[in-house]
Amino acid sequence: MADRPAVAAPRPARSGPGAAVLAGAAVASGYGRGTEALLAGVLSGRPAFSSVRRFDVTARRTGVAATMAGSPALLTEVTTVVGDACDEAGLSAGDRARSPLFLAIHTHPAMARAAAADRPRFSPDAFAAAVAERCGLAGAGLRCYTSACVAASTAIADAAAMISRGRADRVIVAGGYLVEPDQFALFDAGRTLADDGRVRPFSAGRRGLLLGDGVGAVVIETAEQAKARRAPVLARLAGWGRTGDAYHPCQPRPDGHGLARAISAALQRAGLAPGDLGYVNAHGSGTRHSDLAEANALRLALGDAAATTPVSSTKSLHGQVLEASGVVELIVTVLAVGKGMLPVNAGFLGPDDGCRLNLVLGEPLAATPEYAMSLNAAFGGANTALVIGRS
């Protein structure tokens, strides 16, 4: 087989017999509110970055991010997308009351500045509970994930695993990050922000990442549940994989072996060969080490198919949305596949020999892949891979 992977999953990645589907999605991003704004934005090829006006950035090395207008409130934005995703899926009040929320956030926005004795009131779980209450979702089964840039993708994988095993009929997965001064200061201190104001994944001359607003929600449920409501199925959640590098607290394993195992596990769960993938929405942070590691991972896991599979990182367009990355980028992938247009890998200056992939450059690529993958990686060497299939 020409596209035999160089790294096989080290063990059989199991799942239950059930099929998980996406039956509703909603999003807000630097392009504005709604999936139409996000899809039009990423297919325009024009990055959403502009000067940050939400707080003072004069002391920072860069003052650019992909933000919505004004100073939106995270609770309002997350509540809105969860409600909108449930509406799109056609969920009744009773359906919502039986559906748990898995929420991915950095923390409760009020916690760090609360008086010490009050901080327990401002836990991430308390924030998630407030969202669930406002949206009429189940109180039981609520989870709040804070695992950095794999928080939302891990939540999606966990939801899919539960549904496949029959442990849940439906889970609402949401994630949210809105650009704010504390993370901006930390990323600036870590010298990870691109001081040229552009994100250039896998490109020569890339200088780092830029933050962005991102809030997204998806309804994940059994195919039977969606069919019973005659709900439009946006995509099938065909496979998922998650692994750890065991290499460094903050840097990815350079050879990409850890991420490659996640990719292989996701393909195995989906019952796919590498050549079956028609698009990869890469983690593609735009940082030197991470992009090299990811390119190596794709070549290891996909083998010969890595040379032909279209790849782009839409972080070059909507920015790095931290804990929400997994859900926002999955939505981008679903929208792009549904539209039959794959977004560009923006900001590309020229090839980096260590990052040779089949990047979507210049303008969106017309394609209707049956399967696509969304990748995420995070501090700690945490890796996730999600595979969707066309509905």
Add this chain to the structure above:
Amino acid sequence: MTRSAPVAVIDLPALGSAAVAAGLTVLAAGCWPETDADTAVKPLAGFIESTFSPLLAETAGRALGRRPGPAAPDRVTAIVIATALGDVTSAAHVARAVDLGQRVGPLLFFQSVPNAVAGYLAVRWQLTGPIACVGGLGAGLDIAAALIEDADADEVLVVWVGLGVTEDDGDRAAAVVVTS
């Protein structure tokens, strides 16, 4: 807007009982403090200002070091951190610095998410399984059970960490290594 109860303190018996109730077998355990000698957790290189990561690393290390028997060479261990507030000390430190217009040190960037100390543990103990961090212990144990059932891990390190809310409260942590 919040309706949650105050953050509960989880001790080792409670963690062990919860793990068993989740259908898991406890292979090894550790906690902080364990004895009267556990008065100040030792610093962890690369982590500053907060006891969160040193405490987590020390407690997890106790559990991991007590696993029985020689390990299979291809053993896959996942890491699940359950912490209601996370590293609230570091978060509050950064917020103060930002509000005062002070410089934020680069090390604080690296420890701004719990994944960093999970990564430290992964390197120290060669743990190659998935990494997750959640707010609730019940969620953490459910994730652990699912990872094992689906062969994403042979065993899972589950660590609960709670920093003292006020200066009168002590920091506490408990860890178990579980399998099916």
